[in-house]
Amino acid sequence: MTDQRASNSLGHRFYVVAFSTILIKECNRFLRIWLQTILPPGISMGLYFVIFGQLIGPRIGQMGGFSYMQYVAPGIIMMAVITNAYGNVVSSFFGAKFQRHIEEMLVAPVPNVIILAGYVCGGICRGVCVAALVTLVASFFTNIAVHSYSVTFAVVLLTSALFSLAGFINAIFARKFDDISIIPTFVLTPLTYLGGVFYSIDLLPALWRHVSLLNPILYMVNAFRYGFLGVSDIPLDQAFMVIGGFVLLLTAWSLYLLERGVGLRS
């Protein structure tokens, strides 16, 4: 009994309509509550710029050949992207499970891959919106110049997708609201802070530099920094391989969980 084995009897137009319905619903959801979803990262990241950029930054001096404010700006934007893409999908999908209106989708002939794509693209949209807002805020504090638009956009999209997928998996396993805050608090936040947002790993002792390489967020932050500044602690191809690899891995895992009906079907 599997949706994946379903034939194409419903036609491609069906899939387009079903996907766009989920995507529009997801976007409407976070736009309707923009005071909770879009504005807060603009304010909190603005505080990072004030504290680390304006107050502490001048005392630190240059890093990687740039002012400290310029150096940390990409990492701070990426931090907002990561937490918002993750938070969007985990809260939306778990909320749908909690209120049981996920059943609207499960009883309909929507294939699992469309459900996943709809939620992940919703997370990407929020990630991109927040990235745009935080970049705008950053531009009030420092000169934002983009070294490579293609790398910058690719990293934002891939990172948003990756953390949307991670949020989706968290929501599948979650049984209560506590379960959707544990991973962001105890895993995501430490990894982000230790992911080279505020420093170059070249400043770390050799042991910790090698340990840092195990942190996937380091690759995203550095690839994004390359997109803005043209400098990175990690080779760009290596960073894209790690990010892409995680996206593929989490996509496969999400589809497997949906297929098995984990947390969704008895």
Place this chain on the structure above:
Amino acid sequence: MDNTHPALVLAGLRKVYRNGVIALRGIDLTVDAGDFFALLGPNGAGKSTTIGIISSLVRKTGGQVQIFGVDIDHDFSLAKSFIGLVPQELNFSQFETVLEILLNQAGYYGIPRRVALVRAEKYLRQLALWERRDEISRNLSGGMKRRLMIARALVHEPRLLILDEPTAGVDIEIRRSMWEFLDRLNRDGTTIILTTHYLEEAEQLCRNIAIIDGGQIVENSPMRELLATLNRETFVLDCAAPLPAVPLLGDFASVRIDDQCLEVELDRGRNLNEVFAQLSGQGITVTSMRNKSNRLEELFLRLVQENTDHD
């Protein structure tokens, strides 16, 4: 409409939950296209599990399910496109408007927005919710929420509508109007499967019935035939004056309920005039009379009791 296949065929349907609970023990059931079918059973009998399997919310352990000839193991997406489900629990987003809920549901069935808007208006009007279309769903009354779930299940115009306790907690006036609506829908060609604890509802609406208990079908027959098997009826008689004692009514069993009320049990087909003659002979005047209980209720209780004794 294609009536060459039954609307639903269940063959040897089994479900064992992970905790070892056997919910279904091999159910065989056929619901013809165009039928209004009652699936009854006590709490925990297996009704919701059966509906869950048909609608894909529960994974079957064994057996076959065909919906209009489409085996769910071969093409569940196509099979699901035939079904509209009104679940027992409210399961729509509490933060969306009535119209959004219908348009989203239509979208999940691949219905373009332009068509979905027309259908949403049609069903919201029929269920007296059109004026509330921009209302956030959590602000609706209980009866409106129930009607919203029916409108949502119909927006993709399913050939098989499954209603799991659709009128639970709804006042009698709304319940009656929902019955009329469902009856009209069925006459227009939609096959309906209904589970309910209001047995009067099933008796009034359904042509065929299956009673499930302990994960197996204990009765499956046309409603008329089933009701015809009832061989005893109980009547409640209100008398004009207080009764001094239980009147002796020959071979009719009688019980005094209170000073002016009497309960009389008799075989089906026996002439009620015999009862009245005996009461008149004892100077007792009857001012009103009613059937004590719903006939289907009696049958239901009897069948479930028999099944329990069997176990």
